Amino acid sequence: MTTLPQSTERKLGLVIDLDTCVGCHACVVSCKGWNTENYGAPLSDQNAYGKDPVGTFLNRVHSYEVTPDVGATQTVHFPKSCLHCEDAPCVTVCPTGASYKRVEDGIVLVNEKDCIGCGLCAWACPYGARELDAAEGVMKKCTLCVDRIYNENLPEEDREPACVRTCPANARHFGDFADPDSNVSQLVAERGGIDLMAEQGTKPVNKYLPPRPKDEAIDILAPLLAPIAEEPKGFLGWLDRTLEKL
């Protein structure tokens, strides 16, 4: 089980638009909610109301500041969850076969009944996408909401990952990267989607859309308007000049 499939029929994954993400953390909350109440061991918290609260999350939003050589610094909100890598190093290190990548859709999952909680897969992941649950002692990771996307008990519009469904900025998109005509493939092609830490050779399925370049001249009307503040004349002009000389 712990060997990776040669190829997968579909490559389900997410596109995350760093241009439109507003950093509201709604995806973090909806992910924690859905994955605590549904498939697998709940995502536990320890000392939730105490001094050092910790807990298991499958999706976390970082915020970074990017300073270009020329121009203004910008803030980029950066949601991060499992990238469902094609060459997933977390899968092959697993000693029990609990970690596996599905042939039918490429989703990387953990069979919690087989997981001994050794934590080696979390060490093997460059991105920090796996967290060992402190209450259950099993490895938790993004399932791409496998219990939503195929769930016929849900209305059709809800058959996508909870984070995608909840995002108020439409910064998250779900689809099949194996299909060049899918919404996600087209977004990646149009906006130049990128891999995280490509030099690790993990071939992530999830792609990130870089922030669009900021417009230099934001106010297009300003040059057409007459300036209000002119050189003062008369008494005020005299006062201004005199005060300057002092």
Place this chain on the structure above:
Amino acid sequence: MHPAPSIIFFTVFSGLGFGMLSFLGLGKPDVSGFTAFVFFAIAFAMAVGGLAASSLHLGNPQRALKAFTQWRSSWLSREACLAVAALATMGLYAIGVVFFDTRIAILGLLGSSLSILTVFATSMIYAQLKTVPRWNQWTTPVLFLLYAMTGGAFFTAQMWLMPWLFPLLTVVQIVAWVLGDRRFANAGHTLETATGLGRIGKVRMFEAPHSSDNYLTKEMVHIVGRKHVSTLRIIGLLSLTFLPWFAMVFLPFGHMLALAAALLHILGALTTRWLFFAQAEHTVGLYYGQR
């Protein structure tokens, strides 16, 4: 990486135990009866004790038997299988030597090889991880094997080997440190590549995802205690090789001194193994603005 006591104990003592077994399997020293029993008991206690310690960090140790199934792909599984095979083979061999004064050479040779392979498999658990560049280099397996060989030879009283093994271990350990210190930078992982934002400009963390630590930062972003690195490296090497060697060459070597030298060697191994983990930087640290 978090230097968990269970993992440090596991790698050091299972290494020493299997190192001893690899010599005992070759009939070095050629002992039998009670003397052999003492040698085998110490070796088995360290190897088994180390393996037992490793199970302490498991979230669900009751399922540990499943770890024997994935030897085709997983170094951790291979290590488990090899360890059990080595212990079983050496157990049979030990029964022959201790109780029947019979050395089955082929069985000993097999057990000895399996013991060395077990140590190699242990080292590959760490050396395979591209996420920890300091471990992901040739020095890791060589170092683990040399630690096992040196400790094994020392504890089985193979004094003729020590003038070779002590200096060799010292040199390889220093080389591993020197190469390891540059390894992360050379691998080219930065916050810019980690976020893909490098084409825009220089990236720095503005806000962490949460106000407190989490599993990832506790397990993989251990930066405490690194400031004492040079002191610990010197203390580690002194007690690992220099002092035991000095005692061997210049002092009248008796049982009590041998015990002290052995304890010093173990202390040194524990110190350098602590550094092996505490100094290892995982790429996930980049996302948290640390290494």
